[in-house]
Amino acid sequence: MAITRVKESVMTPAEKGPEPELGSELIPKERYTSPEFMQLEWDKVWSKSWLLGCREEEIPEVGDYVTTEIGNESLLIVRGEDMKARVFYNVCNHRGNQVKFDKGGNSKTLQCAYHFWEYDLTGTLVNVPDEEDFTQGCPKDKLSLKEIPSGTWGGFVFFNLDQNAGPMEDFLGIVPEHLDAYHFEKMRMTMDVTIEWDCNWKTSVDAFNEVYHVQCIHPELLYDNDDVNVQIDLYERHNRYLVPFHTVSPRVDEQPEEVPPIIAYQMQAIGMDPEEFTGRVPEIRLAMQKYKRENQEQLGFDYSDLNDDQLVDDYHYYIYPNLTLNTFADRMMLFRQRPHETDPNKMYYDVKMFTMIPKGQPVPELPDHNQVKHGEISLGLVLDQDSVNLPHVQKGMNSEAYEGLWISHQERRIRHMHKTLMDDINGEHANDA
Amino acid sequence: MADIPFVLVAKVEDVPSAGMKCFDVEGRGVLVMNTGEGAYKAVENACSHEKKPLEGGRVRGGKKIVCPHHGANFDLDTGKALSPPAVLPITVFPTKVEDGSIYVQLVEAMKPPANPFAVPGAGGMPGGL
Numbered sequence: 001m002a003i004t005r006v007k008e009s010v011m012t013p014a015e016k017g018p019e020p021e022l023g024s025e026l027i028p029k030e031r032y033t034s035p036e037f038m039q040l041e042w043d044k045v046w047s048k049s050w051l052l053g054c055r056e057e058e059i060p061e062v063g064d065y066v067t068t069e070i071g072n073e074s075l076l077i078v079r080g081e082d083m084k085a086r087v088f089y090n091v092c093n094h095r096g097n098q099v100k101f102d103k104g105g106n107s108k109t110l111q112c113a114y115h116f117w118e119y120d121l122t123g124t125l126v127n128v129p130d131e132e133d134f135t136q137g138c139p140k141d142k143l144s145l146k147e148i149p150s151g152t153w154g155g156f157v158f159f160n161l162d163q164n165a166g167p168m169e170d171f172l173g174i175v176p177e178h179l180d181a182y183h184f185e186k187m188r189m190t191m192d193v194t195i196e197w198d199c200n201w202k203t204s205v206d207a208f209n210e211v212y213h214v215q216c217i218h219p220e221l222l223y224d225n226d227d228v229n230v231q232i233d234l235y236e237r238h239n240r241y242l243v244p245f246h247t248v249s250p251r252v253d254e255q256p257e258e259v260p261p262i263i264a265y266q267m268q269a270i271g272m273d274p275e276e277f278t279g280r281v282p283e284i285r286l287a288m289q290k291y292k293r294e295n296q297e298q299l300g301f302d303y304s305d306l307n308d309d310q311l312v313d314d315y316h317y318y319i320y321p322n323l324t325l326n327t328f329a330d331r332m333m334l335f336r337q338r339p340h341e342t343d344p345n346k347m348y349y350d351v352k353m354f355t356m357i358p359k360g361q362p363v364p365e366l367p368d369h370n371q372v373k374h375g376e377i378s379l380g381l382v383l384d385q386d387s388v389n390l391p392h393v394q395k396g397m398n399s400e401a402y403e404g405l406w407i408s409h410q411e412r413r414i415r416h417m418h419k420t421l422m423d424d425i426n427g428e429h430a431n432d433a
Numbered sequence: 434m435a436d437i438p439f440v441l442v443a444k445v446e447d448v449p450s451a452g453m454k455c456f457d458v459e460g461r462g463v464l465v466m467n468t469g470e471g472a473y474k475a476v477e478n479a480c481s482h483e484k485k486p487l488e489g490g491r492v493r494g495g496k497k498i499v500c501p502h503h504g505a506n507f508d509l510d511t512g513k514a515l516s517p518p519a520v521l522p523i524t525v526f527p528t529k530v531e532d533g534s535i536y537v538q539l540v541e542a543m544k545p546p547a548n549p550f551a552v553p554g555a556g557g558m559p560g561g562l
Contacts (some may be wrong), residue, residue, distance in 0.1 A: 379552055
């Protein structure tokens with residue numbers, strides 16, 4: 001059964017993307033299990049890529065700061081008096097103490113808690129107790145906090161550990177052109193959780209870059225998502241798939257005549273009455289698009305930059321190396337996968353939820369960050385289903401019997417990620433620009 | 434659960450030792466297992482994964498049932514899913530045996546969330562794939 005897609009988009013390109021030659025060789029499992037490969041990734045990927053630091057709304061005022069970790073590094077992101085967000089290594093130049101230990105706060109200056117060396121919001125060392133006592137010379141004007149390249153897009157602050165990094169815009173490539181239409185800068189974060197997972201960071205990335213698993217571990221979603229007519233688009237570094245929502249998968253043998261309960265719930269959520277719907281089930285998706293378009297003002301949203309498919313479908317982006325964005329017309333779920341400091345079999349899975357605030361509604365307070373171990377909290381049925389296999393995948397990958405990933409065509413976003421990864425490892429940087 | 438009446442399902446001899454049998458009780462599929470020494474357990478005859486029948490699944494140690502279709506394990510006392518592909522619990526019916534008959538309380542079926550995408554920490558806001 002075919003799916004109707006928009007012929008012309010508004011801002012976000014909707015047309016089928018290129019299909020680069022990705023080969024068909026086995027993807028070696030050592031990329032997921034080897035400490036040596038993990039070190040290569042640190043040297044060639046994490047130390048060279050533009051990475052997500054925080055949200056602008058986390059540091060709205062002068063002196064607001066947050067800390068974020070990547071590998072062994074802690075970064076301190078600070079809003080300066082000139083309203084610029086700067087990113088520093090979170091380390092005092094005196095004895096190596098971290099300048100800030102907490103996840104965030106507000107400070108007039110950045111004072112180390114050990115001997116009270118004090119840096120201003122631009123990172124300049126401005127006050128050192130007993131400054132005349134240093135035989136190496138007064139450290140002021142010599143030992144500023146080490147700032148690294150940073151930039152902002154869509155309400156996100158990015159950083160790059162490489163002092164010689166190319167422009168963020170080159171690295172993001174197609175991302176702004178594709179995603180500016182969603183106005184992430186107007187969205188607000190409603191959840192901020194980190195889960196410690198016993199798997200490689202790529203094991204987690206892969207889990208969300210294919211819909212092959214939907215029929216197996218998310219059988220209930222077959223009544224809300226078309227997991228067959230999925231458009232996969234592979235760009236230079238990044239990729240996406242477009243998954244039609246609120247339509248029944250062709251995999252369902254007996255197609256329902258009545259509105260499935262899972263879709264009925266989604267209809268009610270936007271104010272449609274499923275009882276009053278007189279069309280056929282395959283027509284619901286387009287009816288919901290039409291309803292949202294016609295009632296956007298009443299719903300409190302402005303969908304004028306989005307095409308009709310974007311009003312209901314999941315435009316699912318993978319931004320290399322470690323961001324996954326489930327984008328919808330008025331909300332977004334972001335995953336950030338971060339490697340463990342030392343162990344290729346562990347990682348940090350950050351889940352951040354964002355919502356567009358309906359016009360006239362109050363802006364919710366920022367959520368507290370919460371870090372837990374796998375299984376300690378539920379992330380809801382779908383994400384719980386996604387996560388339950390992953391520690392076992394990692395254990396299996398470490399088996400002598402396992403050689404590597406045997407990838408299907410519908411899983412080719414995984415192969416595409418590996419191409420970008422290996423281009424970086426081999427020093428063949430690709431740019432979308 | 435005190436206010437839910439026990440209803441007659443079967444005679445004890447209908448479910449032989451180490452055996453299981455499914456009965457239709459008021460339209461519900463009640464899978465009764467004889468776990469030995471006069472102990473009986475009963476669950477809804479539907480796996481929480483794809484709703485396929487649990488009948489025919491292996492019972493382990495009188496405490497777990499293994500779905501015969503995709504191998505999900507469930508705790509027979511709590512209904513909790515113990516292994517993938519199931520995540521949600523199955524429905525467990527409290528049982529009692531009196532005068533050679535097996536009775537169960539037809540508790541409400543465990544329901545999957547209305548919106549499986551809802552993320553509890555985000556106030557139930559839906560996520561995606």
